[in-house]
Structures are given as structure tokens and as C-alpha cells.
Amino acid sequence: MLCSDECKAAPAGGCVSLPELAHDELSLFLAFLYTGTLDAAASATATSASERRLHALLVAADKYDVPFLGRACEARLAAAMDPANALRTLEVADRVSSGGALKERAMGTVVEHAEQVVFSEEYHDFAVRNAGLCVEITRALLAKAAGAKKA
Template identity: 40%
Template sequence: MKEAEEELNEKLNFLSGFVTAFRHQMHPDILIKPGNDGPSLPAHRALLAARSDIFKNMLDSDGCKAPPSDTITFPELNHEELESLLEFLYGGDLPKEKADKHVYSLSMAADKYEIPFLQKFCEHRMLGSLSSSNVLDVLEIADTCSNPSLKETALNFIVKNMEDVVFSDRFDAFALKNPHLTVQITRASFMEIRNRRTAI
């Protein structure tokens, strides 16, 4: 058992070389630009292509087969979010504070660019910190990213904490922006009430 653990640690140390390549900007061959006109970040085409078929297709297309000075823009991410995305792609993990701060934007990026490992990472983070103050955000992300298990968990949490959620400052703005989700919350709540009545 100890031998397997040591072997796993050696493998992790070996793979951490990718993080070093990112942090020290070792031989980058493409620039990644955030949507907020922040500074571009150097990256490696091969790693991007290996992490996402969407990236692979973008980099293989004729429009991106240009010199290494090429830039790809991620309009939906600001500089910090993009840096966190790249750090995750290189290392497969993020420090807690970065993960918590950018979990929603990273979840959207994971969905858009089809990065399943990042999707699972974000889902785990959201489920681990689910509360009355953030459950509406989680529900909205789950709906946008078509994540049925996360959506069901969020809806169940809302139903169990209905008073805290519905009377929160955030709910009115959420209901105006997401009427279809508000209807689903109402239906889930009525189903819960009906189930309680039939159980008596």
C-alpha cells in the first residue's frame, strides 16, 4: 500500500512539471487573451489541445494555423478567471481561494470548452459549499450548463430551505431573470408538500 502511494506521489511530482512550465512561461507558443482587455497569458498549444477537443479544433482550424505569436481570445473570462482556467488545465487543481472565487465562471468555461474534469471539479466545489446564500447561483449555473444532477440537488436544497431562499435579497432579481427556474422551484415545492400529505 505504501509503495503504491509513493508511486502515485512520484507520478504527481512528475506531472507538476506542466505547472512549472505555465508559471515560468517556458517556451510558450500561443497567447491567450481575456475578454476584459487585460494582459494576455502565454500558453502551449499542445497542452490546450490535449485538455479539450474544442481547443484542439480551434487550434487545428486554418484560422489558427499561424505563427506562435497568435492570440486566442476568451471573451467570457476576465484576466483572473482566465489565469485560473489555465492554471487548472496545467495542474488539474486550484488553490481553494481561487476555486471558490471563480467556480461559476470556470464551470461555464468547462461546459463551453468541454473539459469534463474541470466540470466535475466545479460541481464538487459547488456541492461542498451549497448554502441558502449561493444555491440560486448554483441552480442557474446547473441549468445553463445542462447539469441535471447538480440542478436536482440545488432544487431539493431550495425546497428544504424555501423560506431562507425565497425571502432572501437575491430572490427577486433571480425570479425576474430566470422565470422558468422560478416555475420549477414552485413545482418542486408543491410536489414536496403533496408528498408530505400523502405520507401522513
């Protein structure tokens, strides 16, 4: 898990740092490693704090090769998917190697609720950061429109 990091050789009594995780996220990560379950603090309720925790844990699961944690985070994020959080989840799912199904789910939500999502305040900033994903969204919207014309 930590074999490729420079922090693997921490001196006795030293500490290993995971700077990408905030304290509460690190606590959830370690608790998961010991128990195999996600704490209620990372629940699938639609709060931005729990969503941020799940995104951070998903990225950490990918980075440190903890696939069971990744699947648990993906399941909770998919269950809580809605037009308000689809762009953030799409962005994170695109960054992780295991996020194919979650990315597909988020993309489907964006396409299904395109007017609400694309005209949101968040979309402009998302587009600046994620030009490639915007191309994918455009293609998915055009494919949906072409399918609707044929039907």
C-alpha cells in the same frame, strides 16, 4: 477544445481571447489545464469571489469541453451549497450541459430552505431572469407539500 471557435486560427505570435473569463479565472483555467487541479483560490470556502470563479470555470469547462474541470467545479460548488448561494448555483447549473446533479442539489437546497430563499432580496431578480426555473421551484415545492400531506 477550441476547434469550433474563430480564435483557433490566430496568426503566429497572435493571441487567443476567452472574453467570458476574467484574468484570475483565465489563470485558474490554464493552471487546471496544465496541472489537473484547482487552485486554492477556487476553493469551496463560502466567499462570493470563489463562488463566482467556480461558476465561471464551470461555464468555461462546459463551453470548451473540459469535463474533468466541470466535475471538479461541481464538486466544490455542491460542497459549499447553502441557502445563500443556492439560487446563483441553480442558475449556472441550468446553463451547462453537465450540471444535472448540481442543479438537483441546488434545487433541493432551495426547496429545503424555501422560506429563507424565496423571501430573500435575490429571489425577485432571479425570478425575472429565470421564469422557467421558478416554475420548476414551484412544482418542487408543491410536490414536497403533497408528499408531506400523504405522510
